[in-house]
Amino acid sequence: QKEVEQDPGPLSVPEGAIVSLNCTYSNSAFQYFMWYRQYSRKGPELLMYTYSSGNKEDGRFTAQVDKSSKYISLFIRDSQPSDSATYLCAIAQGGSEKLVFGKGTKLTVNP
Amino acid sequence: ETGVTQTPRHLVMGMTNKKSLKCEQHLGHNAMYWYKQSAKKPLELMFVYNFKEQTENNSVPSRFSPECPNSSHLFLHLHTLQPEDSALYLCASSQDPDPTNEKLFFGSGTQLSVL
Numbered sequence: 116q117k118e119v120e121q122d123p124g125p126l127s128v129p130e131g132a133i134v135s136l137n138c139t140y141s142n143s144a145f146q147y148f149m150w151y152r153q154y155s156r157k158g159p160e161l162l163m164y165t166y167s168s169g170n171k172e173d174g175r176f177t178a179q180v181d182k183s184s185k186y187i188s189l190f191i192r193d194s195q196p197s198d199s200a201t202y203l204c205a206i207a208q209g210g211s212e213k214l215v216f217g218k219g220t221k222l223t224v225n226p
Numbered sequence: 227e228t229g230v231t232q233t234p235r236h237l238v239m240g241m242t243n244k245k246s247l248k249c250e251q252h253l254g255h256n257a258m259y260w261y262k263q264s265a266k267k268p269l270e271l272m273f274v275y276n277f278k279e280q281t282e283n284n285s286v287p288s289r290f291s292p293e294c295p296n297s298s299h300l301f302l303h304l305h306t307l308q309p310e311d312s313a314l315y316l317c318a319s320s321q322d323p324d325p326t327n328e329k330l331f332f333g334s335g336t337q338l339s340v341l
Contacts, residue, residue, distance in 0.1 A: 119268065121268075123266060149329075156334065157334050157335075158228065158230070158316050158318070158332025158333050158334050158335055159269075159316075159330075159332050160228065160331075160332065161329040161330065164329065203268075203269065205269075209324075213271050213274075213282070213284075214271070214330070215268070216268040216269040217268055218266060218267060218268050219268075
């Protein structure tokens with residue numbers, strides 16, 4: 116079983132839609148949960164960072180962690196064409212353990 | 227711009243060639259990384275350097291040889307690569323090597339094609 120599972124999509128939505136992106140993981144020791152956004156021909160950039168369970172909100176973006184289900188989500192409200200990118204989840208145990216990335220979900224928001 | 231610059235942006239090489247990828251960070255960070263990004267695969271960590279010392283080699287074949295002359299520069303020397311090595315090679319840096327405390331800053335990558 117892979118450590119992190121992420122549906123690669125692609126996902127296509129109309130402008131203004133609510134987008135839900137998800138990852139599941141297998142190791143209950145993971146405590147740090149991140150979402151990176153990668154535009155075409157660019158490197159990933161950190162979008163959201165969450166420690167342990169709960170929600171974190173930043174503008175139109177909300178990150179959710181459900182450790183009991185080993186499930187993390189990123190919600191985008193009022194999606195814009197500029198949100199079109201690949202979104203990668205990244206998870207870590209902490210300490211010297213390396214960051215584990217999902218495959219990424221390619222999102223297109225159509226005007 | 228993220229403060230991490232990679233050159234070249236694109237590279238095509240034959241299997242017998244020797245080439246090098248370059249990365250420079252202007253952020254004053256202490257840790258630098260090489261990642262490989264292949265289509266439909268997760269980002270794979272290749273090497274980690276902390277204060278110029280290699281702290282991780284993630285079972286990378288010897289045809290990939292990293293070099294870190296100082297905390298601001300990182301190279302990846304390539305020799306007798308295989309077509310399956312074609313991928314986007316990303317350099318990243320962080321203040322320290324614990325990725326849970328400090329975010330990674332990525333460069334735009336070098337798109338490598340091995341013929």
